[in-house]
Amino acid sequence: MTTTLNIAVLAGDGIGPEITREAVAVLRRLAAQGHFGLNLGSAEVGGAGYRASGHPLPEVTLRLAQQSQAILFGAVGDFSLDNLPRELRPEQAILGLRKSLGLFANLRPAIIFPELASASTLKPEVVSGMDLLILRELTGDIYFGQPRGVRILDNGEREGFDTMVYRESEILRIGRVAFEAARKRGRRLCSVDKANVLETTQLWRDVMTGLGKEYPDVSLSHMYVDNAAMQLLKNPKQFDVMVTGNMFGDILSDEASMLTGSIGMLPSASLDANNKGLYEPIHGSAPDIAGQDKANPLATILSAAMMLRYTFGLEAAAHAIESAVRRVLADGLATADIDRPGSRRVGTAAMGAAVVAALG
């Protein structure tokens, strides 16, 4: 008997609907092949949520997400809503989902596909063979710390402030996920902080060092975030797994994505303590190309593969998707963002259909 997967599909804004459509087609194909049963629900989120019911994370959407085992998320962001009060902006939907579902562990792999080594802005020899996993803490740090705001000083001047804060328990739980991940890969973990300046990250470093004693088989190193940003460009292949806080992870993962040639290729997983997860491409809603059949659906399709692996433990099905993507790239198919000499240019739907076909 196959299990039925309960998945919430939250397509969101911009290119979100067209890229999630292709990932859903891939999941349906695997279901038709007997890998699993599918129970899909969908709801509005982000700007679409705001337009439908006045809030970027409507009550029904949150409830659907809570009741599902996994969430396939497209993208949120809509320039025309940027003037709304912060709590109503589309981005609040993803922050609200992360926080309310306790999705503290964000996995952002940056892998270079051989066909795309020349698409990177770095020299092919610097990036080819790169296989890096960034683990970003996702529910703490300056993103959620209180107090925060803009206050008026006695002299009438405005002052903005946010709070960087981490509890030991928060550092420990992301640390454990990172050490376990390193154990399954190259057994090297680099913890990134700014311990030379910030108290919060001195604690981060101390806790990681202590935790390292439980994982003698993993070699732990520490790096300041400014140096890490530089080292990613200088020699990205020195890294196996990186673990860092929410703010630094946001920045470093965007940087790492560009080493691979296209941000349109990179998936991500955000997991809670029980491997329930939200899966999304790391690129945004790209409103400039929305609805034009130009977006690359591969990051979302690869996010669906991560979902099958991490939430459902369906390694064979996850692997089938990744192999199909590799085959399509090897065949020379390319959306605009990964166009290269000799490739065959296709749109979003044709790229998705090619992956479905490659699944057999």
Ligand code: IPM
């Ligand atoms: C990301 C995004 C989000 C973040 C935004 C959209 C709130 O940049 O997932 O990296 O800052 O975490």
Ligand code: MG
């Ligand atoms: Mg970001």
